[in-house]
Amino acid sequence: MTSGPHRIVTxxxxxxxxxxxxxxxxxxxxxxxxxxxxEKVSLAFSGRAPDTLPEVLEDPKxxxxxxxxxxxxxxxxxxxxxxxAIHLHREISAAFYRAIPPREAPWSKRVFWRVxxxxxxxxxxxxxxxxxRR
Numbered sequence: 087m088t089s090g091p092h093r094i095v096t097x098x099x100x101x102x103x104x105x106x107x108x109x110x111x112x113x114x115x116x117x118x119x120x121x122x123x124x125e126k127v128s129l130a131f132s133g134r135a136p137d138t139l140p141e142v143l144e145d146p147k148x149x150x151x152x153x154x155x156x157x158x159x160x161x162x163x164x165x166x167x168x169x170x171a172i173h174l175h176r177e178i179s180a181a182f183y184r185a186i187p188p189r190e191a192p193w194s195k196r197v198f199w200r201v202x203x204x205x206x207x208x209x210x211x212x213x214x215x216x217x218x219r220r
Contacts, residue, residue: 091149091157095129095174096120101143101160105135113139113167115146115158126177131156133169 205211
């Protein structure tokens with residue numbers, strides 16, 4: 087039974103191509119995707135980067151075409167990458183922190199810092215804070 091290519095990710099816009107010839111991840115693509123436009127994505131390959139791959143790709147698509155073989159397509163060219171594994175990371179911290187509202191600082195802590203900052207703004211207040219520090 088032969089299966090066709092399997093789409094891993096579809097990037098949109100300019101995508102950075104980072105090479106690391108000495109490290110375990112020979113190629114990392116970093117950019118934004120069309121299916122999750124508010125999440126930055128990095129796709130790292132455990133294999134050597136193609137020599138002809140430019141530093142920036144426009145709207146690339148990455149497909150798994152066979153076990154350990156991947157195709158990067160950025161019109162009008164394509165590149166093959168042999169990799170033992172790939173690592174897909176989605177940066178979801180912005181969406182996470184949008185979903186959870188920030189907690190307001192306790193009243194006592196807000197008053198404390200207002201007093202400390204007010205003291206630090208005056209000459210005699212600085213002396214007082216330095217004296218308290220010793």
